[in-house]
Amino acid sequence: MDRTLHCHACQLTLPDAAPEYDGSPCPRCHATLHRRFPHALQRSAAFALAGLIMLVPANLLPVITSNLFGAAQTNTIMSGVLALYRDGLWGIALIVFVASIAVPLLKLVSLGLFFHAAWRGNSPHRRGLTRLYAFVRFIGRWSMLDVFLVAFLTGAVRFGTLASVHPEPGVIAFAAAVLLTVFATESFDSRLLWDEGANSDSAAP
Amino acid sequence: MTKPATPVVVRRRSLPLVWVVPLVAFIVGAWMIVRNSRDHGPEIIIRFQNGGGIEANKTTLEYKGVAVGSVREVALAPSLDSVLVRVQLAKDAAELARSDSQFWLVRPEIGFSGIRGLDTLLTGARIQVRPGNGGEPAKEFIALRRAPLLESNTDRGRSFILRADRLGGLTPGAPVYFREVKVGFVETHRLAPNADGVLVRLRIRKPYDQLVHADSKFWNSGGVNVKIGLFGAEIRSNSLESFVAGGVAFATPDTTGADPAADGAEFTLADEADKEWLKWKPKMPIKEATEGWETPGQAENSPNDPGA
Numbered sequence: 001m002d003r004t005l006h007c008h009a010c011q012l013t014l015p016d017a018a019p020e021y022d023g024s025p026c027p028r029c030h031a032t033l034h035r036r037f038p039h040a041l042q043r044s045a046a047f048a049l050a051g052l053i054m055l056v057p058a059n060l061l062p063v064i065t066s067n068l069f070g071a072a073q074t075n076t077i078m079s080g081v082l083a084l085y086r087d088g089l090w091g092i093a094l095i096v097f098v099a100s101i102a103v104p105l106l107k108l109v110s111l112g113l114f115f116h117a118a119w120r121g122n123s124p125h126r127r128g129l130t131r132l133y134a135f136v137r138f139i140g141r142w143s144m145l146d147v148f149l150v151a152f153l154t155g156a157v158r159f160g161t162l163a164s165v166h167p168e169p170g171v172i173a174f175a176a177a178v179l180l181t182v183f184a185t186e187s188f189d190s191r192l193l194w195d196e197g198a199n200s201d202s203a204a205p
Numbered sequence: 206m207t208k209p210a211t212p213v214v215v216r217r218r219s220l221p222l223v224w225v226v227p228l229v230a231f232i233v234g235a236w237m238i239v240r241n242s243r244d245h246g247p248e249i250i251i252r253f254q255n256g257g258g259i260e261a262n263k264t265t266l267e268y269k270g271v272a273v274g275s276v277r278e279v280a281l282a283p284s285l286d287s288v289l290v291r292v293q294l295a296k297d298a299a300e301l302a303r304s305d306s307q308f309w310l311v312r313p314e315i316g317f318s319g320i321r322g323l324d325t326l327l328t329g330a331r332i333q334v335r336p337g338n339g340g341e342p343a344k345e346f347i348a349l350r351r352a353p354l355l356e357s358n359t360d361r362g363r364s365f366i367l368r369a370d371r372l373g374g375l376t377p378g379a380p381v382y383f384r385e386v387k388v389g390f391v392e393t394h395r396l397a398p399n400a401d402g403v404l405v406r407l408r409i410r411k412p413y414d415q416l417v418h419a420d421s422k423f424w425n426s427g428g429v430n431v432k433i434g435l436f437g438a439e440i441r442s443n444s445l446e447s448f449v450a451g452g453v454a455f456a457t458p459d460t461t462g463a464d465p466a467a468d469g470a471e472f473t474l475a476d477e478a479d480k481e482w483l484k485w486k487p488k489m490p491i492k493e494a495t496e497g498w499e500t501p502g503q504a505e506n507s508p509n510d511p512g513a
Contacts, residue, residue: 049227050231061241074262
């Protein structure tokens with residue numbers, strides 16, 4: 001078994017630590033040492049599941065109501081994409097589709113792959129999965145595009161009866177889904193991909 | 206004393222508290238979806254002769270000036286003689302889906318007695334509804350060809366019928382005055398059943414409907430009254446509005462009883478006021494709906510707008 005122990009607080013690395021060190025204070029900064037994040041797999045899976053659940057109302061409920069000359073129009077994410085496409089703005093439609101529908105789904109699928117690999121252990125694709133993990137962490141901060149768009153329009157388009165924009169409950173669900181997938185990514189321990197696997201997280205204190 | 210029990214070591218797989226998160230997410234998500242679907246009332250189908258200006262997801266159904274539903278789909282009837290419009294009602298408007306509700310399309314209309322539906326120039330047509338008096342729940346309706354003339358259904362005052370020899374320039378929406386205060390308007394008119402006169406229907410607004418008693422006198426106050434005498438000329442007209450659209454005035458005698466006339470009571474319309482009538486000053490308590498003075502526009506709401 002890998003005997004290297006790394007302190008998350010002061011970055012001290014103990015190259016050959018006895019197993020008892022797991023859960024005891026760091027000799028340098030006294031932060032609690034963990035060989036792996038405790039319950040990383042469970043925590044990450046729980047957040048991912050919550051994010052998946054929140055994606056359902058995020059896509060079913062309307063996210064925005066735009067009011068132009070008294071004609072109100074309420075859109076969900078998908079109907080907004082279709083409306084943009086019909087209006088000939090297929091470039092913007094593509095951006096919204098990728099940022100708001102494709103990316104959250106791909107993130108959840110990737111998390112599923114990580115969980116599977118960490119559970120089974122010794123995945124032949126661990127190198128690729130580690131790279132995918134770095135990418136998923138990077139893309140996380142860009143997924144709030146829709147939320148920012150709605151927030152911006154709500155603030156900027158305020159012309160009384162002529163034109164106005166209101167947020168709808170779906171945008172809250174969408175923000176929650178994005179946030180939860182970010183939590184899921186952050187609480188996953190990518191080192192689990194390189195471990196022997198099988199319940200390695202339940203061996204925590 | 207008994208000997209201490211042998212301790213039993215139970216190794217439990219601990220379930221981290223984090224699993225509360227998906228549970229909460231599930232509850233919140235389910236609640237959001239349930240609440241959203243509960244916001245919707247039933248769907249109804251309205252049959253229009255002409256669907257001009259009705260657009261799916263854009264045209265709204267309005268009642269009392271508020272959107273209470275929106276058009277989901279516009280389709281041609283299979284028989285090609287009408288247009289079927291599917292309307293999603295709001296949850297609190299579910300009661301509108303009753304068999305005696307009336308639906309009609311509002312388009313801009315400009316006439317002597319006012320401009321109606323001007324906002325539809327910008328927003329496109331909209332559908333208006335007037336609820337009935339609790340008919341059976343229904344799903345399909347046939348739209349009226351044009352806005353209905355108001356009938357006595359709610360707290361909108363009372364209507365009375367005036368019998369006149371000739372119409373005398375009274376148009377729908379013409380004002381009705383009491384002491385030169387506008388208290389109502391002319392709704393409609395038609396020939397008497399055997400063509401020996403004209404029947405004019407008025408509506409007196411609350412609370413002024415209390416002023417009409419069985420012995421009240423009505424006269425045509427429209428047009429101008431020009432008198433040229435030895436000492437000069439006198440021109441009288443109630444208002445510019447009655448000059449253009451015609452008008453009716455009424456008075457109630459001092460000797461009147463206590464009870465206001467019933468809804469739909471019939472009166473005779475005189476061509477002009479008797480001098481006597483103008484002197485009548487009975488004391489009749491008015492239960493004002495709102496305290497204070499008339500503010501401009503308050504009494505002048507466009508007469509036929511059912512949303513008023």
